Amino acid sequence: MTEVGSKDAVEQRVDALLQGAIDPHVHSGPSIAERAIDHLQLAVEASEAGFAAVVTKDHDYSGVMTAALIARHHPELKTKVYSSIVLNNVVGGFNPYAVEHMAAMGGKVVWMPTLAAENHLRWEKTAGWVHPASTQKIRPAAEIPVLDGSKAVRDEVKEVLDIIARNDIALASGHLHISETWLIFEEARRRGVNRLVLTHPEDIVDASMNDVSGIAAMGAFVEHSLCMFLEGSKFKTCEEEDLRKHIDAAGVGQTILCSDLGQTGVFSPIEGFRRGIKLCIKLGYCDEEIRKMVSQNAARALGIEADLPAPIPA
Numbered sequence: 001m002t003e004v005g006s007k008d009a010v011e012q013r014v015d016a017l018l019q020g021a022i023d024p025h026v027h028s029g030p031s032i033a034e035r036a037i038d039h040l041q042l043a044v045e046a047s048e049a050g051f052a053a054v055v056t057k058d059h060d061y062s063g064v065m066t067a068a069l070i071a072r073h074h075p076e077l078k079t080k081v082y083s084s085i086v087l088n089n090v091v092g093g094f095n096p097y098a099v100e101h102m103a104a105m106g107g108k109v110v111w112m113p114t115l116a117a118e119n120h121l122r123w124e125k126t127a128g129w130v131h132p133a134s135t136q137k138i139r140p141a142a143e144i145p146v147l148d149g150s151k152a153v154r155d156e157v158k159e160v161l162d163i164i165a166r167n168d169i170a171l172a173s174g175h176l177h178i179s180e181t182w183l184i185f186e187e188a189r190r191r192g193v194n195r196l197v198l199t200h201p202e203d204i205v206d207a208s209m210n211d212v213s214g215i216a217a218m219g220a221f222v223e224h225s226l227c228m229f230l231e232g233s234k235f236k237t238c239e240e241e242d243l244r245k246h247i248d249a250a251g252v253g254q255t256i257l258c259s260d261l262g263q264t265g266v267f268s269p270i271e272g273f274r275r276g277i278k279l280c281i282k283l284g285y286c287d288e289e290i291r292k293m294v295s296q297n298a299a300r301a302l303g304i305e306a307d308l309p310a311p312i313p314a
Contacts, residue, residue, distance in 0.1 A: 014277045017290055019050040020309045022298040024109070024197075025223060026269050027262035031058050033133040034264045039066045039081065042262070045270050046079040052295065052307045053080040054269075055108055059115050059133045060090040062098070064105035080307050084109035086174065087160070088116040093144040094156040096163055103167040108302045109197070110164050112174035112184065116144040119177035123204050129235075132263045146180055153187045165192035170301055172197040172223070178207040185220060195301055196220035200260065202228050202238050202246060209249045216250035221301045225260030226276035234266050244283050252289045256297045 028042040029035030037045070039056050046054050056063040063083035070081045085102040087093055087110065099110055114120060115133055121143055124131065146157050153161075161184075164171050171193050173181040178201070185196050198215050201207030201222060216222050227235040229243045247255050257280075259272040267275070273294065280290045299305045 010278065010281065013281065013287065014274050015050075017277050017287060017294060018273065020052045020291075021050070021273060021294045022053045022055075022302075022304070022307075023051065023259050023269055023273060024053075024055040024256060024298045024302060025199075025225065025258035025260050026054050026056055027058070027133075027260065028056050028269070029058075029262070031133070032060055032137055035262050036264045036266075037262050037268060039063060040070055040074070042269065043070050043074065043077050043079050043081050045268065047077040049270050049273075051079045051270075052299070052309065053082060053302075053304055055082045055084055055302070057084050057086065057109070057111065059086050059088055061085075062091070062102045062105075062107060064102055064107045068105065080304070082106065082108045082302070082304070084111060084172075086111040087113050087144065089142055089144065090138075094154075094160050096156075096159050099160050099163045103163065103169055107169065108304070109170045109172050110160065111172045111199070112146060112176050112181075113144045114175040116141045117175040117177075118143045118145055119180065119206070120175040120204065123175070127204075146176060146184055151183065153183060157184065158187065158191065161188050161191045161193055164188070165194075168194060168303060170195035170197055170303075173199045173205070175199070175204050178205050178211045181205065181207075182211075182215070185215065185218065189218070195303065197256065197301055198222045200225040200228065202242065209245060212246055212249040216254040219254075221254050221256050221297060222246065222250040223256040223258055226257055226272050226279075227260045227266065229279065230272065230275045232267065232275075233272070235260075235263075240279055240283065243279065247283075247285075247293070252285070252292055253297065255293045256301060257293045258298075 259269040
């Protein structure tokens with residue numbers, strides 16, 4: 001096979017693997033932070049590529065109303081748009097009303113604090129890069145603790161966990177320190193939360209490979225931000241082989257790949273997924289394994305298996 005033919009074969013393989021893909025962590029806009037793509041543009045581009053679904057994430061608001069508008073006015077788009085809520089200052093932190101509203105409007109993920117997490121604010125002081133959602137347009141973030149002085153889960157957090165359990169939606173760890181995530185996930189399990197997602201253990205949260213394998217063993221999914229592994233990404237903090245180590249630690253069946261893209265000055269979420277699939281091919285994963293990590297596992301984590309395309313008969 002010629003070099004060109006080989007490249008064509010890889011591109012065709014990527015195209016096929018994008019059919020039914022799910023990106024559960026996209027930073028499309030509008031947002032107080034600079035974004036290169038808005039929610040509708042994301043839906044259009046994802047539909048053209050064959051995605052089954054995307055989940056929009058903003059650090060300051062729930063996008064469930066926008067998702068409903070896109071579904072109503074653009075029935076021609078094949079990609080389902082879902083949204084989420086991040087429990088930062090703007091929504092009132094652990095605000096049960098905001099979480100219940102998001103769930104009632106079809107939201108799929110509740111994120112623990114990110115920009116307002118105690119761990120994030122510590123990380124910012126020593127990080128080599130500035131988080132793209134940091135802004136001077138509103139007052140600085142104030143810490144939103146998840147544990148009390150005795151390292152017990154706070155009551156207001158437990159109330160939110162109960163809402164997540166009643167609505168059978170996903171809990172994502174956000175930017176909590178991994179030591180906090182363990183305690184929150186254990187409490188969530190006790191309270192009936194079935195869908196747990198560890199957010200980018202490769203950066204900010206200080207997770208070890210033992211943490212990754214241990215949290216996966218308790219039934220949680222481990223979500224990796226492709227933008228942190230890909231050449232040409234301004235958010236790259238890890239090497240390609242690091243992704244293999246993380247996948248091997250959790251297992252293909254508990255690993256989810258997301259873009260974590262939508263910001264300015266970097267390639268688009270769809271292009272990030274294309275590059276991420278190529279990286280998985282380069283690392284030696286087969287199509288069945290890649291499809292789990294870019295589609296099927298996210299569908300299980302979010303409870304949206306019905307959105308996946310029907311399997312093609314052999």
